[in-house]
Structures are given as C-alpha cells and as structure tokens.
Amino acid sequence: MKSRGGRPTTLRRSERREWEERVLRPALAARPELRPDFTTVSDLPIERLYTAEDLEGWEATAKLGFPGEPPYTRGVHPTMYRGRLWTMRQFAGFGTAEDTNRRFRYLLEHGQTGLSVAFDLPTLMGRDSDDPLAEGEVGREGVAVATLADMEILFRGIPLGKVSTSMTINAPAAVFLALYLAVAEQQRVPFAALEGTIQNDILKEYIAQKEWIYPPIPSLRLITDMIAFCTERMPKWNTISISGYHIREAGSTAAQELAFTLADGIGYVQAALDAGLRVDDFAPRLSFFFNAHNDFFEEIAKLRAARRLWASIMRDRFQAQDPRSWMLRTHVQTAGCSLTAQQPYNNVVRVTLQALAAVLGGTQSLHANALDETLALPTEDSARLALRTQQIIAEESGVTNTIDPLAGSYFVESLTDRLEKAALDYIQRIDAMGGIVAAIEAGFPQREIAEASYRYQRQVDAGEKTVVGVNRHVEGDTLKVPLLKIGKDVERAQVERLRRTRAGRDAGRHAQALQALEAAARRPGNLMPPILDAIRAYASVGEICGTLKTVFGAYREGTVQL
Amino acid sequence: MNTATRVRLLVGKVGLDGHDRGAKIIARALRDAGFEVIYTGLHQTPEMVVAAALQEDVDGIGLSILSGAHNTIFPKITRLLQEKGSADIVVFGGGIVPEEDLPGLLRAGVKAIFTPGTTTRQVIDWVRANVTPRRRA
Secondary structure, eight states: OOOBTTBOOOOOHHHHHHHIIIIIHHHHHHSOOSOSOOBOTTOOBOOSOOOGGGGTTOOHHHHTOOTTSTTOTTOSSSSGGGTOOOEEOOEEOOBSHHHHHHHHHHHHHTTOOSEEEEBOHHHHTTOOTTSGGGTTTTTTSSBOOOSHHHHHHHTTTOOTTTSEEEEEOOTTHHHHHHHHHHHHHHTTOOGGGOEEEEOOOOHHIIIIIOOOOSOHHHHHHHHHHHHHHHHHHOTTEEOEEEEOHHHHHTTOOHHHHHHHHHHHHHHHHHHHHHTTOOHHHHGGGEEEEEEEOSOHHHHHHHHHHHHHHHHHIIIIISOOOSHHHHOOOEEEEEOGGGOOSSSTTHHHHHHHHHHHHHHHTTOSEEEOOOTTTTTSSOOHHHHHHHHHHHHHHHHTSOTTSSSSTTTTOHHHHHHHHHHHHHHHHHHHHHHHHTSHHHHHHTTHHHHHHHHHHHHHHHHHHTTSSOOBTTTBSOOSSOOOOOOOOOOHHHHHHHHHHHHHHHHHSOHHHHHHHHHHHHHHHTSSSOSHHHHHHHHHTTOOHHHHHHHHHHHHOOOOOOOOOO | OOGGGSOEEEEEOBTTOOOOHHHHHHHHHHHHTTOEEEEOOSSBOHHHHHHHHHHTTOSEEEEEEOSSOHHHHHHHHHHHHHHTTOTTSEEEEEESOOGGGHHHHHHTTOOEEEOTTOOHHHHHHHHHHHOOOOOOO
16 A cells, blocks of 8 residues: 555555455355345345445545534544443333332442333323223333322432433323422422433334324424423423334334434424424434444444434524534433343343444443343343443443544445435435324334334344344253242232322312313413423322323324234 | 135234234234234224124134233133133234243133244244134035
8 A cells, every 4th residue: 555645545446356356256266155145134235345435425524523523423522431431321110119219229329320210001101000901011011100109209219409310201201201390399409400311202102112192293292392391491301312212123224213213303393493492492402212233333323324414404404503402412222122032141242232332333321231121121130230231341341442433434434324325315205295293194104114124024034134042043942031020919009009199189189280281281381380280289190191182182093004 | 725714813912012013023924824814903902802803703813912911911811702602712922921921821721822032934833733714604
C-alpha cells in the first residue's frame, strides 16, 4: 500500500480483482465455502469481503460526525462509556407487590442502578386482579397492581427521589403515571424530581404485543395528554419509550424493527404537534427501546442507523431546533425469543453476545435476559447472573475504553447504511398509506412481521438457520434448571387486598372522582389531573380504565389473515 | 381423502395473553400441511373457545399459552368439552410450560404439550398421528 500525504490509502479496485484471481479463486477451487449464501438472522445477504469499494461516496462527516454531535451515529454522549456506563436496568416483577418490592431491594443491593417494573397481564390490560379474564394470570408474568394500596407496597422503602424507575405499561400508562405520582406525594418528593421512563407506546401494541384497551385515536389523546403534563411538571421523566423490542419478538426482521419503531415515533411526534405542543418542548424526553438479537453486527448497525435516521427525521421532517430533540436515546433488552429451553445454560452465552452488541451499538441502558426466561420468570440466582454479565462487559472486557470502536469498518458502515435505507423505504411506504395509524388499521406492519416470522420458522425447521441445541448440536436429555414458582396463593392474596381496599375507601369521594373523570373524557382538556384524583381516591386500575372505555370504546383487532 | 373427512382444527389464544407469534405460525403451518384451520384471534375465554369448537365441528383444539395460566386454562377447556359431551375433541397446546406441569395437564385430558424449540414439522406429524375426523356423515 502506498501512502499519499500521510493519509491512509485504500486498496484500488484493480488490486482487489488481482487478489480474486491470484488468491481467492484457487482457494475456492480447493475448498468451496460452507454455504452458497451467507445471510444475517434477518435474511440480509452478506458479502464475502467488504472493502473501500462498498463505501464509495461515503462521507465520514455526514455519516458519522463526532460523539454527542449530529447525526449521533457514534453515540449521543461526547464521552460515551468513558464518562458514564449505561444504566444496568434489569426488568423485574412477579407475584404480589411485597414479592416484587423484595426483589427490587435485592437488585439495588447488588449494584443495579435503576428499577424496571414488570406488571402482570391483567394489569397491562387495565383489568383488576378479580376480573373474570384475569383468572390464572394474576402475578404470573409480572407484579399485580390494582390500586394505590398495591403501589405503596411496591415502592415501600425505596426513595423515589433517588432512584430512576422504568415502568413497562402501555394501554393504562396514564393510570400508572398517576399511581407513581401519588406514591411520590406520600413520600413528599416533588414531581419535578422524579426520574424514569414509562413505556406508553400503544402503537407497537396494535402492531406486535397486542395489549390494548381503546382504539388508536383516544389512545393517542391519552399519550399526548401525558406528554403535555410531563413537559410542564416532570422535566426529568421520559414520557414514552418507543419500542422495537416487541416488534422484533413478534418475529420481525432487524430492518422492520427499525422501520416500524421510527414510524411509530413519527406518529407520536405528529400527534403531539397536532395537539398543539412545540416540538422542542417535548422531543428531548422521547426515548427508545430496541431488541438485541443474535446477529451481532446487524444489531450494532441497527442501533447506529437508528440514531442517524432519527436525527434526520427530527431535524429535517419536524424542523426541531434543539439538538436534544435530535438524539435517539435508547434502552436495549436482549432477545427473549432467541433463548432456548433446550440446554438452557447456552442462553448465558447468547445473552452475553447480544448484550455486547447493544454496548457496541451505544445503548444508554440495558437489560440482559436471564438464562431461564424461556421457561419462567427469572429466579434470584439467574437474575443476578444476568446482571453480572453486564458488569463483566462493563468492567472487564475493555470495550468501554473507546467510543464507537467499530466506526469506519467497511462492513459495519455499509451494513449501517443498508439498514437505514431499508427502514427509510418502509417509512416512505407508511407515509404513502397516510401514516402509521392508517397502516396499522390496514394491517400492514402486522402482515409484514407475520410473514417474516413464518419465513424464519421455516428456515429453522429446514435447518437453513441454526439454533444450537434445537436444530444443531442437539442432546437428548434437557438439563434442568431451578425455576421460579408463582403459587395460587398470590392470586388469592391479591384479590383479598383489592377487596379490602374497595371496602375501606371513601365511597363518596371515589364515585365523585370517577364521575369527574368520565365528564373530563367527554370534553377536550388534559386527563392526567382527573386520573390522579381518582387514584388518590383509591379507584382501581380496572375502574379507571373501564370508565374511560365507556367514553372511548374498546379496540378490536380486525380478522387475522394466516 | 375428500374434504368431508379432512381434519378440522381450531387454533386459539385464551385469556389476556397477546403473544400470538407461535399461534399464527402453527395455524399457518397446519393449514399449509393440508388441515382445515380456524384461528380464534386473541383474548378468548375458555367458553368462547369451546363454543367455537362445537360450532365449527372441529376435531382438535390447539391452544398457545405463554402467560403462565396453562394450569387454569387447559383443565377448564377439557372440563367444558366433557360437559358438552365432546371429550373426543383432541386438545393439545404449546407455550411456556415447565416440565413439572406436564403430568397434571395430561391427567386433565390434554393430549400433548409442545414446549419452546418444537418444530412445526413435529406438530404436524403429531396431529396427523393423533387427530382423526370425528364427524360422521
């Protein structure tokens, strides 16, 4: 390689052709490659070798910039992990509020730096623990919270002014923000001091996770009400966590995850603008949540592309002026759907690679899955091992020493470009349909994901995509791991407390609060204050959501095409 | 085999569990394998599933449960089928079901539970071997 003026030179095209003739061709003749095609887990074709040719016309200033500067490809902070590690935020919740409170304190004692609440399915659907549809599901996938009485126990002994809390809740998100505020009032912590995130992303529920209550339009009103409320009173709170995680878990490709997540983001920004908010007042508190799946480089490229694309969407499409509005800050969770019940200890290795990809992709916060999460909720031991996995990456591996270490790699940069392009193509198709709500109502993202998930399953079944322990390197006997058990007594205890709370509350105040809420829902105006009043009156989640449902109606999914 | 004797299956999601990736994959794979498949969609009650199964005159019911509620839902379905005199409808399922829960579910009348890592081929082969048309002309 010759050097011109001290700058590194690139190999010329003719040099590559010469290598192909002289070295590659005889090597291939002597030993063909293992497969005719090499693809990512999402089926993106990957070339044998990437060179400067793949980055022709690629301009480092425009494509990369510097850390903490647009387009943020290299990260949103100027010093990244040299200045501050990502937040290690392990999602936890099971059983009763007492059970989860105990797990929270355990995780905080072991060095976790933020809380993340998992609620059970009835709670996620805005139903009380004694709702007929809740039978058998109380406290199983997360903690059951039906009234302020449960929330008080959940955060007992945890100073809300000192921890940051993430709540994974969507359709009833406004009710849970109010519950958190009510506990803060009791602890005498001002709203403005509260730090945390509420997922509050209903669009991906229609697309992927399917935990909805109301139709899209009133749901978006609740979200813009929350954004307006937080913008004014909770400046440190992330109002929404725009989530690709569940889209990926439902079987999407990496490009679809990126595309539909940013399309959802566009939907929320547009809804807030339509509600009369100013983009730079609320956009800095929008946050994101992506999946970290098996394909190491594809995931890194996805996160880098996400930041670059969001910066251009916010700057060019929405004319945001504040650089903080352009930054895509994200949480990442390793892919639950990649874990296998077979040879479950293999999952520790998968999670390590996925978590490493999230870190090399520049995440702000991370949940590493526990090895037993394909079988049950994690035990205390498996949850600790997942946290230790993060700590080993952070403190032993050395990957935090420098910022965005893969920048400039021919492969990683061209993969980043390809994912950005693929996502942009989808976003343009969704725009042409009239936006994300229209696309969802037409079933478009749902169909694209179902197609991708079916294709992947066929590839696994045919052995075209490898899952170690499932279709390769299979062993007869499954190794058993200890599992967390949720007893039937959880449901009984939870329902009992709910009945006691109902019996003990001030009935007049409660009825009045729900009437006021219903009246407020029928006219314009922010719904957060009447929801907070109802929570203070110990109205249950099911009662509040039920009241709103009488005004807003219930969402029904259209016929699902197979 | 004429259509009158083709095996009819109901694939269902019961309760509040919205994880429908597996249910949709299985429903489509079974359909592609030549079975008649009806998919219930989300958020069904056991009563709704059993009513649909009887109305559609199916030979088998496959339920996907990832919510941890399997010990409640499966026995309720088999009991309801028995009450309706249709215990010959084969009930099977899949999802996140710990191994130790399997014997209880089998005792309750569930014929097979497929856990994570099962191929669609395994499910298709099992249905071929274990579900036969119960309708009489």
